[in-house]
Amino acid sequence: MSYRLLGTIAACGLVLLAGGAPAGADRTRPELALSTDVSAVEVLPQPCPRSGFELRFKNAGARDVYADAFVTAPPELSVSRQVVTSYLPAGYELKVRVQVTAVVGTPPGGYALELRAGDTRLSLPVTVLPPPENPTGNLARFATVMASSEHLPLYPACGATDGDRDSAHWATTTGWNDGTRGLFPDWLRVTLAQPQTVSRVDLYTLDSARYPAARYGLRDWDVQVDSGGQWTTVAQVRGNTAGLVSSTFVPVLTSGVRIVALASNEGLTYSRVVELEVY
Numbered sequence: 001m002s003y004r005l006l007g008t009i010a011a012c013g014l015v016l017l018a019g020g021a022p023a024g025a026d027r028t029r030p031e032l033a034l035s036t037d038v039s040a041v042e043v044l045p046q047p048c049p050r051s052g053f054e055l056r057f058k059n060a061g062a063r064d065v066y067a068d069a070f071v072t073a074p075p076e077l078s079v080s081r082q083v084v085t086s087y088l089p090a091g092y093e094l095k096v097r098v099q100v101t102a103v104v105g106t107p108p109g110g111y112a113l114e115l116r117a118g119d120t121r122l123s124l125p126v127t128v129l130p131p132p133e134n135p136t137g138n139l140a141r142f143a144t145v146m147a148s149s150e151h152l153p154l155y156p157a158c159g160a161t162d163g164d165r166d167s168a169h170w171a172t173t174t175g176w177n178d179g180t181r182g183l184f185p186d187w188l189r190v191t192l193a194q195p196q197t198v199s200r201v202d203l204y205t206l207d208s209a210r211y212p213a214a215r216y217g218l219r220d221w222d223v224q225v226d227s228g229g230q231w232t233t234v235a236q237v238r239g240n241t242a243g244l245v246s247s248t249f250v251p252v253l254t255s256g257v258r259i260v261a262l263a264s265n266e267g268l269t270y271s272r273v274v275e276l277e278v279y
Contacts, residue, residue, distance in 0.1 A: 030088070031061035032117045034069065040125045041100050041113075043077070044132070047145050047158030049101035052080075053124075056095050057117070059088035069117040076106045077113065077126060102128045104144050105193055138163075139198065140257070140278040143190040149179035151270070160188055160273045167208035167243065167274050175206070175274045178261070182268040188276060189258035191226075198225065199251040200279040201235065203259060206272040207243025214241040218271060220263040223247045226256030241265065243274075 037054040044050065057069050069084040080098045088094060100113070108130040115122045131142050140161045147157035155177030164174035178186040201223045207213035223235035235247035257278050261271035 030059055030063075030065035030067050030118065032067055032069075032120060033058040033060040033093075034115060034117055034120055034122055036124070040127065042127045042129055043100055043102040044129050045102040045104050045106040045108075046131075046142055046162070047104060048156065048162050049099040051101075052097060052099040054095055055084065055098050056093055057084055057086070057088070058093035059090055062090050064089045067117065069115060072114045072116075073100075074111050074113075076128070077102055077111055079113065100126060104142055136277075137279055138277045139192055139196055140190045140276055143192050143278075145188070145190050145276075147176060147178065147189070148185075148187045151177040151179045157188060160276045161190060163275075165204045165275045167204070167206050167211065170206055170208065170211065170272075170274065175272065178271045181270055184262055184268075184271070186261040186271040187258050188261070188271075188273055189256060190276065190278060191256045192254070192278075195253050195255045197251050197253050198257060198278055200246060200248045201257060201259070202244060202246045202275075202277040202279070203237075203273060204244050204275040204277075205240070206274055213243045214265055216266050216272060217241070217243060217264070218261055218273065219265045220261075222260040222262065223249070224258050224260060225252050225254040226258075227252075227254065231258065 035056045041051050041053060059065055059067065065088055067086060067088050071079055071082050073079045078101045086094050106128050108128050111126045111128060113124045113126055134141055141163055143161065145157045145161045150156050154171055155175055157176050159174050160176035162174055176188055205213055205217035207217055219240050220238050222233045224231040224233050234249040234252065237245050237247060259276060264270060
């Protein structure tokens, strides 16, 4: 049985665990075809992945089969998953949207993702672009970001440092929401590539016509900086009902800044941050 290539494959992988297949499905080596909707991928080194492609995994044979595709990324890149496993009826093409991420600090240049299915080997070029200019001086924009928890898939921690301050985009393209309803405190932290002197932190909490801050935004929080491995509070906000609060404090050299969320205006629900900026 031969293997045929029906296009250029891109990289990344996504695990799709199929349910039980009909009796009589062929588990012998299948005739597979791999293709994608792009011939190359460009990636910016930032926390939230915004680059990807459509993986097309086809059973080009005449019998129903189980099939696997494996994807390998170099250490500088990460992918949604590393394996596609599925039951493929004869002639069926599985289409999956996958993402490619370059972590903050990845050197610009050319890389490649490798995909394998049976005897077929494919390589997709990936170009990591230099970080764009940051005219605002916001140190959090391309910093590493983590949170106490995340309400996935819509509200990852990196959604609060993606440069989008618009609360109208909440639940679609931006914002962080913790994943522990009714449990406080929560925290959102940015780690800088090297120590910087900071003196201001701007926090944009949820505030739109549909979700006004006075009802859904953060009410109480502390602003803390990393002081030699210990977190020190440099500003406090209490009773907030606004969408944007700018906290200023005596300049301090630090490698990390975090927000400790203590309460929401909605009561015992969630912590919601649209954007966190550090200056």
